[in-house]
Amino acid sequence: MELRQLQYFAAVADTGGFGRAAERLGIVQSAVSQQVRRLERELGVTLFDRSTRHVRLSSAGERLLPEARAVLAAARRTRQVAADIASGDEGLLRLGTVQGPGDRTYRLLDELRRAAPRLRVRLRRLPLTERLAAVRSGELDAALVRAATTAPGLELLPVWRDPLYAALPEDHPAAAPHGGGPDSASALAPTGAPPLRLDQLADLPLRLAPREHNPPFHDLVTGALRAAGVEPPLGPPFTTLQETLTGLAEQRADAPSWTVFYEVTGLPPVPHVAVRRLAAPELTTSLAVLPGPPGPPLRQLLQALRA
Template sequence: MELRQLRYFVTVAEELHFGRAAERLRIVQPAVSQQVARLERELGLQLLDRSSRHVRLTGDGERMLAEARSVLAAADRAAEVAAELASGRSGVLRIGTAPGLRDRLERGLAALRDRTPDLEIRLTSGSVGEYLAALRAGELDIAFVRGEVAAADLLVTELWRDPLSVLVPSAYQAEGGVKLIDLAALPLRLPADPWLQEKLTAACRAAGFEPVIGRPVDDFEAAIVEMSTGAPAWTVVYGTSCEPAEGALWMGPFAPALSAPGQLVVAPGPGAGCVDVLLAAFA
């Protein structure tokens, strides 16, 4: 019994037509018929009920179909492992991360280790541009980024959306959400995040004003201290994880709400076949 025979049998069982199966397999129809017949002889079973008008599985064929699929899946997985060994990356998952993803990463990596206990994880910090370049060069396996990603040569899937929260002096607190126009006179301080900068600039312009750009945020904790004790300013936080100094600053939603997509980015190739597993783990 050969893997080729099992693959031909599974294809015919799915198509229930030798001609369509041959087209899928990109071989001539007589070769498919011969190999399936040879498989039946070797097993001593009739797997398919053939007539001039139809092809259907026998009872033995239905039972064998499930087993054949399992064997082929194991063979395909062995081929993937061999490719990983050949590339020197077996058992290692290299991930580019974004700030504020600790909980999601811990849940996702725990789920992956349930499937692959010996998996080694290597986390990397960097900019979106650096991640895209590393994925293209084969130096990263996956990356999590926030914001829109324009990369036709990569596989980009939105996994989640984060609310954008505003961090402002407490005097600007608004239980129903802060309107951007009310912040027009305050300097806007943002990290070196091109997507966030473009998003906020566009939102401010849509609200009717050009934002006053303050000093960039290089260290977020230091920026909070400066905003709590120095000149008034405002900034934006992904999610709701920030804990501002009590009394001096307030964090809450925008009105209307703003949000940012969280994206899983994978380079095409052998690793792209694991996207469904990653989606299930990290979504």
């Protein structure tokens, strides 16, 4: 059974004759008659009662006509869905994500919904190595990654930059927003306060997670320290942000130290700890994709990122 046979069947039923159906379809009458005959032989029923004066639907034809129309409608929907998928207006985007800052991800998803409301987005949060491996294997269409500068077999497209922050004891000279005393316990620098330079922290032990926990971020920080010409002593390792800031506050008197972090869910206030924005480096988030022309869902994502 062919779609065109069902189309010819419906056209004859609509127009009441083979000749008129042929005119509507823009083909010769014999082609319409031939294809309807073939359909009748395949189905094993007579679809039309034919006479020299009239062509009417048979009882079998009346019963089968709604089914034929449903098949034709489904075929039209299938073509439309395929066209929407090809254009990126519909389909599935599989995106690997990072933890926070959530507002960027939410804005990106909102832009995608506005541009392609029928495009479904499936988010997956995986460790960095698994995230990149999933893009290489085709399990993910793309993945957001932080601080990475290389990813073998993949292309990294920078999409946004975020500042890094230093947390240090409130009574350290660098904690003062304008060179005076600390402005308040657990305070963030007021708007307009100059960012800290890394050399201002050279005398304080640095709490930094071991490289194997997050190689790109570790390399970003240590590379920036080398570029600034400073090599602060190592303090206790960074664990979680809350634990590290709490330890920093508790040990500020006998073992002062500092740490560096990026914002995930807001800058946490901790008594006796000052948080200051760093002048450098910045944290770059990139989109990891396979080399070559992007598929339709990925094209929509790139357009949303540009917007």
